[in-house]
Amino acid sequence: MEYKKWMILALIPLVLSFLVIYFDINPQAVTTKCSIIPYKHYWIASKRIVTPKGVISGAVEVKGGKIISVVEEDDWRENAGSKHIINYGEAVIMPGLIDVHAHLDDPGRAEWEGFPSGTMAAAAGGITMLIDMPLNSFPSTVSEETLKLKTNAAKGRIFVDVGFWGGLVPENAFNATSLERLLKAGVLGLKSFMCPSGINDFPMTNSSHIKEGLHALAKFKRPLLVHAEVQQELGGELETMNGADNARSYSTYLKTRPSSWEQAAVRELLTVTKDTRNGGPAEGAHLHIVHLADARSSLELIKEAKVSGDSVTVETCPHYLAFSAEEIPDGDTRFKCAPPIRDAENKEKLWKALMDGDIDMLSSDHSPTVPELKLFNDGDFLRAWGGISSLQFVLPVTWSYGLKYGISLNQLASWWSEKPAKLAGQDLKGAIAVGYHADIVVWEPEVEIELDDNHPIYIKHPKISAYMGSKLSGKVLATFVQGNLVFKEGKHAPAACGATILAT
Ligand SMILES: NC(=O)NC(NC(N)=O)C(=O)[O-]
Numbered sequence: 222m223e224y225k226k227w228m229i230l231a232l233i234p235l236v237l238s239f240l241v242i243y244f245d246i247n248p249q250a251v252t253t254k255c256s257i258i259p260y261k262h263y264w265i266a267s268k269r270i271v272t273p274k275g276v277i278s279g280a281v282e283v284k285g286g287k288i289i290s291v292v293e294e295d296d297w298r299e300n301a302g303s304k305h306i307i308n309y310g311e312a313v314i315m316p317g318l319i320d321v322h323a324h325l326d327d328p329g330r331a332e333w334e335g336f337p338s339g340t341m342a343a344a345a346g347g348i349t350m351l352i353d354m355p356l357n358s359f360p361s362t363v364s365e366e367t368l369k370l371k372t373n374a375a376k377g378r379i380f381v382d383v384g385f386w387g388g389l390v391p392e393n394a395f396n397a398t399s400l401e402r403l404l405k406a407g408v409l410g411l412k413s414f415m416c417p418s419g420i421n422d423f424p425m426t427n428s429s430h431i432k433e434g435l436h437a438l439a440k441f442k443r444p445l446l447v448h449a450e451v452q453q454e455l456g457g458e459l460e461t462m463n464g465a466d467n468a469r470s471y472s473t474y475l476k477t478r479p480s481s482w483e484q485a486a487v488r489e490l491l492t493v494t495k496d497t498r499n500g501g502p503a504e505g506a507h508l509h510i511v512h513l514a515d516a517r518s519s520l521e522l523i524k525e526a527k528v529s530g531d532s533v534t535v536e537t538c539p540h541y542l543a544f545s546a547e548e549i550p551d552g553d554t555r556f557k558c559a560p561p562i563r564d565a566e567n568k569e570k571l572w573k574a575l576m577d578g579d580i581d582m583l584s585s586d587h588s589p590t591v592p593e594l595k596l597f598n599d600g601d602f603l604r605a606w607g608g609i610s611s612l613q614f615v616l617p618v619t620w621s622y623g624l625k626y627g628i629s630l631n632q633l634a635s636w637w638s639e640k641p642a643k644l645a646g647q648d649l650k651g652a653i654a655v656g657y658h659a660d661i662v663v664w665e666p667e668v669e670i671e672l673d674d675n676h677p678i679y680i681k682h683p684k685i686s687a688y689m690g691s692k693l694s695g696k697v698l699a700t701f702v703q704g705n706l707v708f709k710e711g712k713h714a715p716a717a718c719g720a721t722i723l724a725t
Pocket residue numbers: 324356357418419420448512557558559560586588607608609
C-alpha cells in the first residue's frame with residue numbers, strides 16, 4: 222500500500238512535465254475544436270498564391286491568426302526547417318471571400334436559413350466573412366437593441382466571421398440619436414430600400430431619408446447600401462399580362478420590374494450623393510448600390526457620378542452574370558429575384574462593366590426562404606418569394622462563367638475580397654499580405670464539381686437553389702478563418718468559432 226502511494230507521488234512530476242511540454246509546444250491544444258489542425262504557427266505552401274503583387278509560388282506563414290510572412294519559392298526552401306507545413310501543390314491559395322450581402326434570417330426566421338447552416342455553407346464555399354443584411358430576420362436590425370438580438374443569436378453559432386448592416390427606415394431616419402446609437406453599437410454601415418422590401422417591419426425610404434442617413438454616416442465614415450428600384454407606372458408592357466398562365470412565364474415577371482425602375486432609383490440617388498464629394502456636407506459618407514442588374518442607363522449614370530467625384534460604388538451578383546431571362550424555364554421560381562435577371566445582351570454588358578472596373582465588386586445576395594414560399598406547384602413568378610440561394614457556390618460560379626471572358630485570379634480576389642473589405646472598413650482583411658488576418662481559401666480551379674444529391678451542400682434548403690443540377694469548375698479544398706482551419710474537404714471544425722465583427 223505504502224509502496225503504491227509512493228509510486229503515484231513519484232509519477233506526478235512526470236505527468237506535470239508532460240502537460241507543460243505538451244501545452245508549450247501546442248498552446249492551442251485547449252481550443253482545437255475551433256480548428257481542424259492543432260497548430261497556432263504553421264506554413265501553407267503552393268505554386269499559386271494570389272497576392273496583391275500577383276500570383277507567386279511560395280508559402281504563407283501564419284501565427285496567432287495572422288499572416289506573418291509571405292515568401293517566394295527560393296527564399297522559402299531555405300526556410301523550411303522542421304515547421305508545420307501544409308503543402309497544397311498546384312492548388313490556389315487566395316484571400317477568403319467577403320460576401321457583403323447575405324440574408325441569414327436569424328433570429329426570427331431561422332427556418333429559412335439561420336447562422337449555423339449559413340456560415341457552414343459560407344465556409345464550404347471559401348467565404349471567410351459575410352455581412353448579414355438587416356432584414357428577413359425578425360425583428361429587423363434597426364436599433365441598438367435589435368442589433369444585440371443579432372449578436373446574441375450569432376454567439377457560438379457561426380463558422381466564419383460575421384458583420385452586420387443596420388437598417389435605415391423611415392422610423393429612425395430623422396432620429397439622429399437612434400441612428401448614432403445603432404452606429405456606435407457597431408453596425409458596419411446602413412442599408413435601405415427604395416421600393417417595398419417584402420418585409421413588413423422594413424419599410425422603404427425616399428431620398429430625404431437617404432440624405433439624412435448619409436449625413437449621420439459621414440461622421441462614422443461608413444457606407445449606406447441601397448436597393449435601387451423605384452416603382453414606376455407600368456404601361457404597355459403589361460398589356461399581354463392577362464390569363465392565369467402568364468404568371469408562369471418569366472417574361473411576365475420581367476415586365477413587372479423593368480430597368481426603368483433601377484434607372485429612376487439611381488437618378489434619384491445621385492441627387493443626394495453629391496453631398497459625399499470632397500468638401501461636401503456629407504463628406505466621409507459613401508453610397509453603395511447593391512445588386513445592379515441593369516447594365517445600360519443605370520450603369521451609365523453611376524459612371525458619370527464617379528467621374529464627378531461622388532463617393533459611390535456598385536456591386537452585381539453571380540446570378541446576373543450566369544443566367545439570362547431568355548433561358549429561364551416557365552414556372553421555375555428558383556430564378557426569381559429583384560431586380561430581375563435581364564436579357565442575354567444585358568448580361569454581356571454586365572461582364573464588360575465588371576472587367577472594365579465600372580462595377581466594383583460582387584456579392585451573393587443569398588436570400589433564401591422555405592421551399593413552400595417558392596410556390597413550385599403553381600410556378601407563379603408574381604407571387605413566389607424573390608431571392609436566389611447561392612451562398613456556397615459563388616466562387617465556382619464566378620470562375621466557371623467568367624472563364625469565357627478571360628478573368629484572372631487577381632480579378633477574382635479584387636471583386637470578392639479586396640473591394641468588399643474596403644467597403645466594410647476591414648483594414649486587416651481582403652488580401653494575402655503581412656499583418657492581415659489569415660482568412661484564406663484553398664481551391665482547385667480546374668476540378669469539376671457536380672451539384673447533385675451526392676455533393677455535400679450546407680445551405681438549409683438546397684432544392685430552392687437555381688444552381689442545383691449544374692456542373693461547375695472549382696473545388697474548395699480548405700478554408701481558414703483567422704488562422705483556424707474551419708473547413709477541409711467536406712468536414713467542418715467541431716466548434717463554431719467565427720467572430721462577430723463590429724465597427725469601433
Ligand atoms: N427581402 C429580400 O431579401 N429581398 C431580396 N430579394 C431579392 N434580391 O430578390 C433583396 O435583396 O432585395
